[in-house]
Amino acid sequence: MPFINYANQEVNCKLVYCGPGLSGKTTNILQIYRSIKPEFRGRLVSLFTEAERTVFFDFLPVDLGLVHGFRVRFHLYSVPGQIFHAATRKIVFRGVDAVIFVADSLRSRMDANREALRDLREHLDYYGVDLGKIPYVLQLNKRDLDDVHDVEFLTRELRLGGEPVYQAIAVNGEGVRETIKNVARQLLLRLEQELVSAVSNA
């Protein structure tokens, strides 16, 4: 849930990148890290194995600037995608405010996408979070590769409702900013009323 600290006029939100293993969650966060000036981001923390597979999470704090006098910070997390890390994923989803599902466009990964989506819904159910009621975006990654499903098929199979869908080639940064900008906009809209009333009551 968003955390508003009235004493130091700060808002913190938790945004989680999820999806099947090797779909590009860490790559998304790395691209954001590289594209943001150091004064607007914190340290990138990655907990990975020797093979550089995420074992716990990646973490990157990002400063979105002032909104109605409050400094808004997004804490970006990615979860490990491999099926056997389910217990770890559950931990990272605690307190989530927004989700980006990074789908792998490769035909061979369609079952993994479906499994990861089912896993996401199970974890959110555990915390009583309705995916339809929090900011959520579907990103179709690896659009540059051969042997990928077409966008219409992936959207039909993986879209849960009316969530925005973005195509991406995260490895070279395409679609990465657009995806997070959309989620940020949704989150800020959600916080707007709270912050406006805070300012008017001050």
Added chain:
Amino acid sequence: MLREGIRRLLPEESAKIGRVLGMLVGSCGARSVFLVGMAGQEMASAGRIAESDREAVCSLAASVMAATRSLAGLIGEETFQGVYHRGKVSSALILPVGDEAILLLVLENQLREGWNSLEISRATMVLRDLLETDEI
């Protein structure tokens, strides 16, 4: 204060929590003390916090606590009381504060048994009560 899916920390709550953390810094000789939400966000802090990368520290402390609790469940314990990392120069003590927060103490030296454990235990209870009270 928890309301409508948003956690708010009001200035008066923040001041009370700050006083408790400040007392802990003094009584335990801690380098720094953090109150961290279970989702990993810093709620309040005291001591020499400028020496730390606060956001990374809070995120990792919350993760350690969450992993510890999960591990407890998997081996048949309801919960563990906390986590203590003992280093050569610095040590870290991570304790749950109710269901919504954790307390992280960064100590210059190793944790001494006895009176400051009692101080920490008292402070944890006070913080828990503050966080669980809607109107302060």
